[in-house]
Amino acid sequence: MTTVCLRDIDLAYNGTPVLNDVNLTIEAGQFCVFIGPSGCGKSTLLRLIAGLETLTRGEILIDGVRVNDTPPAARQLAMVFQSYALYPHMSVRDNMAFGLTRQKLPKDVIARRVADAARILQLEPLLDRKPGALSGGQRQRAAIGRAIVKQPKVFLFDEPLSNLDAALRSQTRIELAKLHRELGSASMIYVTHDQVEAMTLADQIVLLRPHAGQGLPSIAQVGRPLDLYHHPVNLFAAGFIGSPRMNFLPGHVVCADAGAVGATVLGQPCRALVDGSGLATGAAITVGIRPEHIEVGDGPWQGRITHIEALGEHGYLHLMLGDGATTMVAKTGLEELRIGQTVRLTLPEAALHVFDADGHAQRRLQPRRHAAA
Amino acid sequence: MFHSDPRRWRLPRGASIAAFSFLLPALLLIGVFTLIPIVYALFLSVQKMDLISGHHRFIGLANLRYLAEDDKFWAACHNTLRYVSMVVPLQTAIALILACVLNGRIRFKRVFVTLLFLPTLTSSAALTMIFMWLFNNAGVLVRLLQNTLGITINFLGDPAWALGIIMLMNIFSTVPGLMVVYLAGLQAIPPALYEAAMLDGAGPIRRHWEISVPQLTPITCYVMTMGVIGCFQLFDQAFILSGGDGGPDNATLTFTLLIYHFAFKNYNTMGLACALAVVLTLIILCATVLLNRFVRPDGVNA
Amino acid sequence: MSTPTLRRPASSGLLLYGFLGCYSLLTLAPFAWAILTSLKSTREIASGTTLLPASPTLDAYRILLHSELDTWLLNSFTVAISVTVLNVLFNTMAGYALARYRFRGRQLLFQVLMLLVMVPGQVTMIPAFQIVARLGLVDTHLSLILTSGVSITYIFMMRQFFINFPTEIEEAAILDGCSPLASFFRIVLPMARPALVTQAVFVFMGVWNEFMKPLLFISSVDLYLLPQGLNAVARQFAKSSSWNLIMAGSLLSVMPVLLLYVTLNRHFINLNDQSSGLK
Numbered sequence: 038m039t040t041v042c043l044r045d046i047d048l049a050y051n052g053t054p055v056l057n058d059v060n061l062t063i064e065a066g067q068f069c070v071f072i073g074p075s076g077c078g079k080s081t082l083l084r085l086i087a088g089l090e091t092l093t094r095g096e097i098l099i100d101g102v103r104v105n106d107t108p109p110a111a112r113q114l115a116m117v118f119q120s121y122a123l124y125p126h127m128s129v130r131d132n133m134a135f136g137l138t139r140q141k142l143p144k145d146v147i148a149r150r151v152a153d154a155a156r157i158l159q160l161e162p163l164l165d166r167k168p169g170a171l172s173g174g175q176r177q178r179a180a181i182g183r184a185i186v187k188q189p190k191v192f193l194f195d196e197p198l199s200n201l202d203a204a205l206r207s208q209t210r211i212e213l214a215k216l217h218r219e220l221g222s223a224s225m226i227y228v229t230h231d232q233v234e235a236m237t238l239a240d241q242i243v244l245l246r247p248h249a250g251q252g253l254p255s256i257a258q259v260g261r262p263l264d265l266y267h268h269p270v271n272l273f274a275a276g277f278i279g280s281p282r283m284n285f286l287p288g289h290v291v292c293a294d295a296g297a298v299g300a301t302v303l304g305q306p307c308r309a310l311v312d313g314s315g316l317a318t319g320a321a322i323t324v325g326i327r328p329e330h331i332e333v334g335d336g337p338w339q340g341r342i343t344h345i346e347a348l349g350e351h352g353y354l355h356l357m358l359g360d361g362a363t364t365m366v367a368k369t370g371l372e373e374l375r376i377g378q379t380v381r382l383t384l385p386e387a388a389l390h391v392f393d394a395d396g397h398a399q400r401r402l403q404p405r406r407h408a409a410a
Numbered sequence: 411m412f413h414s415d416p417r418r419w420r421l422p423r424g425a426s427i428a429a430f431s432f433l434l435p436a437l438l439l440i441g442v443f444t445l446i447p448i449v450y451a452l453f454l455s456v457q458k459m460d461l462i463s464g465h466h467r468f469i470g471l472a473n474l475r476y477l478a479e480d481d482k483f484w485a486a487c488h489n490t491l492r493y494v495s496m497v498v499p500l501q502t503a504i505a506l507i508l509a510c511v512l513n514g515r516i517r518f519k520r521v522f523v524t525l526l527f528l529p530t531l532t533s534s535a536a537l538t539m540i541f542m543w544l545f546n547n548a549g550v551l552v553r554l555l556q557n558t559l560g561i562t563i564n565f566l567g568d569p570a571w572a573l574g575i576i577m578l579m580n581i582f583s584t585v586p587g588l589m590v591v592y593l594a595g596l597q598a599i600p601p602a603l604y605e606a607a608m609l610d611g612a613g614p615i616r617r618h619w620e621i622s623v624p625q626l627t628p629i630t631c632y633v634m635t636m637g638v639i640g641c642f643q644l645f646d647q648a649f650i651l652s653g654g655d656g657g658p659d660n661a662t663l664t665f666t667l668l669i670y671h672f673a674f675k676n677y678n679t680m681g682l683a684c685a686l687a688v689v690l691t692l693i694i695l696c697a698t699v700l701l702n703r704f705v706r707p708d709g710v711n712a
Numbered sequence: 713m714s715t716p717t718l719r720r721p722a723s724s725g726l727l728l729y730g731f732l733g734c735y736s737l738l739t740l741a742p743f744a745w746a747i748l749t750s751l752k753s754t755r756e757i758a759s760g761t762t763l764l765p766a767s768p769t770l771d772a773y774r775i776l777l778h779s780e781l782d783t784w785l786l787n788s789f790t791v792a793i794s795v796t797v798l799n800v801l802f803n804t805m806a807g808y809a810l811a812r813y814r815f816r817g818r819q820l821l822f823q824v825l826m827l828l829v830m831v832p833g834q835v836t837m838i839p840a841f842q843i844v845a846r847l848g849l850v851d852t853h854l855s856l857i858l859t860s861g862v863s864i865t866y867i868f869m870m871r872q873f874f875i876n877f878p879t880e881i882e883e884a885a886i887l888d889g890c891s892p893l894a895s896f897f898r899i900v901l902p903m904a905r906p907a908l909v910t911q912a913v914f915v916f917m918g919v920w921n922e923f924m925k926p927l928l929f930i931s932s933v934d935l936y937l938l939p940q941g942l943n944a945v946a947r948q949f950a951k952s953s954s955w956n957l958i959m960a961g962s963l964l965s966v967m968p969v970l971l972l973y974v975t976l977n978r979h980f981i982n983l984n985d986q987s988s989g990l991k
Contacts, residue, residue, distance in 0.1 A: 108886075430809075439858065444864075448835075520981075528739060528966075535923050535962075536963075539942065540742050691831050
């Protein structure tokens with residue numbers, strides 16, 4: 038059972054920092070997803086683990102052994118590339134066998150492994166075809182097959198589903214989850230920009246933020262999917278996870294203690310069930326609430342509907358608040374609502390997130406006690 | 411997929427060794443047979459060298475002075491200028507027109523291109539001989555002219571015509587290659603541009619003039635540069651047509667032929683040959699730079 | 713997305729075909745005349761009155777092939793194939809290294825090569841002759857092979873090719889445990905086949921048709937390459953009006969390259985039919 042450990046890793050390219058202060062442990066057998074906006078360095082981090090990039094500072098340890106100087110092929114990893122990177126002039130069988138022949142394994146071992154992988158991925162009828170004669174989904178399975186036969190300690194996936202169409206993507210997502218369960222002991226590190234993939238596949242999510250030279254660590258938050266959803270530790274995480282995005286409102290602390298925070302937000306009084314110890318009276322804060330937690334119909338807040346997105350059973354209202362500048366998005370069932378109408382809103386105190394002036398989140402208490410949207 | 415950007419791709423240690431071993435054979439051959447000769451040419455260009463004794467002495471710019479006063483040098487200049495001014499525009503224009511025609515809805519494209527490629531595939535020697543026979547005093551064209559128009563032209567022996575024959579030969583043999591370059595360029599132009607022009611009422615010639623020509627300007631620049639460089643390097647046809655002496659009356663004397671004369675006809679003008687070679691290189695470099703500055707567009711590609 | 717086919721009047725189509733047809737005929741005319749000449753007898757040519765051969769004969773070809781021509785053909789083949797192999801291998805390796813590996817001095821090397829490629833070949837030939845003489849290689853085929861062994865133009869072409877080629881497949885090979893050398897020969901070269909074919913055809917053609925360099929470097933008649941040999945015998949044949957022989961020789965020299973071109977040109981001349989729409 039393999040652990041991958043990244044310590045104090047910096048990576049700069051030609052003086053431009055790409056990764057900063059990365060510290061991460063990926064436990065044995067875990068499905069770990071790297072997610073973040075483009076340019077955050079998630080693919081670079083993956084390639085760093087693979088040995089295809091060189092770090093500026095820090096250590097990579099696999100099973101406690103420092104592998105900074107170990108060549109990629111000796112790290113016992115397998116990688117599935119975004120473009121699959123199958124050898125175009127070789128058949129699927131030869132593609133899968135190539136790495137094993139490089140390792141000088143006996144022919145019967147190779148044949149057996151290839152057959153096993155082909156069976157798991159239903160590649161048997163395609164073994165003698167060349168990649169050019171395969172569909173996108175088939176090529177992807179062949180690329181996964183090439184990884185499986187190496188029996189690696191860690192699988193690396195670089196946005197493997199991004200080249201597939203939507204229907205195939207959801208199907209393959211499920212198959213990947215099944216594969217992870219079947220292969221049991223191997224860890225999987227998976228890079229994606231798609232939140233749905235991250236939330237549904239991951240045991241652990243690593244959220245990376247783009248490095249704008251600000252000196253902040255590249256990793257914004259690490260945790261289980263629902264932890265990132267319910268307890269984002271900073272503004273960036275709160276704003277990234279969840280679609281549509283969380284609404285952010287500026288405000289000031291009126292009173293704060295370990296059990297609640299009272300604040301004035303856009304002139305309205307507001308109470309959040311968060312641990313406010315550490316917040317001074319009058320301090321500037323940002324209050325966050327997800328669209329799906331706003332209660333539309335009654336309440337002290339009001340907003341004018343500027344746009345409606347109807348999605349079937351529910352829809353999203355785009356609202357302009359009283360001050361004429363702040364906008365919000367709220368999820369609603371489809372009552373008879375029209376653009377231009379004013380609706381009243383409740384922001385349940387258990388559903389609010391509070392962030393201090395540095396963007397750090399205050400710990401939420403009883404996050405699940407709000408009316409289901 | 412910026413991480414696929416090969417400029418960002420770095421290999422683990424040992425890559426430098428691999429890089430150099432890959433480069434070594436090429437660098438070795440280039441070093442010995444291109445770089446050193448150039449340096450040697452520069453050195454010899456300021457020497458007077460006797461090939462028999464191997465003795466050489468430094469004479470500074472005397473070689474250049476000799477060239478400036480040499481009739482043959484100026485004859486070569488005149489010939490080359492005449493040649494470039496006719497051949498480059500003609501071959502560029504014909505190649506462009508052919509490419510535009512071929513890019514349209516023509517069937518049997520490959521057949522046409524193959525047919526047209528014949529002169530390009532033929533060695534300059536063979537092509538020269540074929541043309542020499544064609545324009546021979548006892549040949550078909552001369553006889554035709556005599557019978558129909560009653561005039562006799564000694565194509566190969568008349569200084570006024572000899573260079574013209576070479577020009578004709580060269581245009582035939584270079585046009586197909588340039589045409590293919592233009593074809594590739596034309597295929598990169600989005601068809602939507604032509605359709606928009608058509609909707610605006612532009613006829614085919616106007617469309618090509620307003621769209622193809624401007625879009626192809628970088629390629630035209632390249633084609634003309636290559637054309638000029640090629641013209642300055644003319645040797646084979648001049649040598650074979652004139653039997654090696656650049657006649658008749660220095661009418662087919664090119665720079666390279668003159669260099670050859672200096673290098674091998676006499677035993678003590680090797681330095682002169684190298685001086686002329688250096689001058690030739692400088693002229694080509696200047697022409698290239700000038701042409702790039704003159705024809706360079708201000709970013710036309712949509 | 714397919715391009716809707718533009719409907720143009722039929723007359724413009726005829727005009728285009730007409731133009732192409734005329735130019736093609738113009739191009740082929742000298743060759744047609746050469747073919748006709750080569751099928752005539754020497755006496756016919758001397759009398760010089762007929763257009764078509766009275767009784768076509770292959771005598772010219774027969775005479776030529778029994779002369780030194782077959783030696784020269786062999787020489788040309790040997791040199792051309794050797795040079796092609798060396799070029800394709802070394803140019804590709806160098807282009808690959810320039811495109812993929814980052815090493816100190818890479819930019820400098822690239823700029824030096826750019827400078828060198830601008831120097832015309834004729835200019836370096838004369839002093840190269842001196843060096844070849846000093847190496848004792850004058851009048852050998854080796855001198856031709858070595859001096860033409862690499863071509864900076866094609867190094868640049870391969871460099872451009874590799875720059876535009878995604879690196880992921882080579883990275884997969886690294887992860888599979890391939891050394892750079894093994895990866896180059898087993899993965900990169902097979903993928904570069906179209907570029908290699910292009911190179912091979914043009915290099916072969918260049919060597920086959922080259923005149924000046926063999927003229928300088930080779931002086932023994934039995935070591936002549938084809939263009940040189942043709943030129944040498946052309947003078948004597950011209951005096952005796954044996955133009956049929958000269959034409960036969962010229963045409964024979966075109967055959968191999970023509971064959972090569974016809975069989976392989978689909979690899980390097982891309983004639984996308986615009987009207988079919990798919991890009």
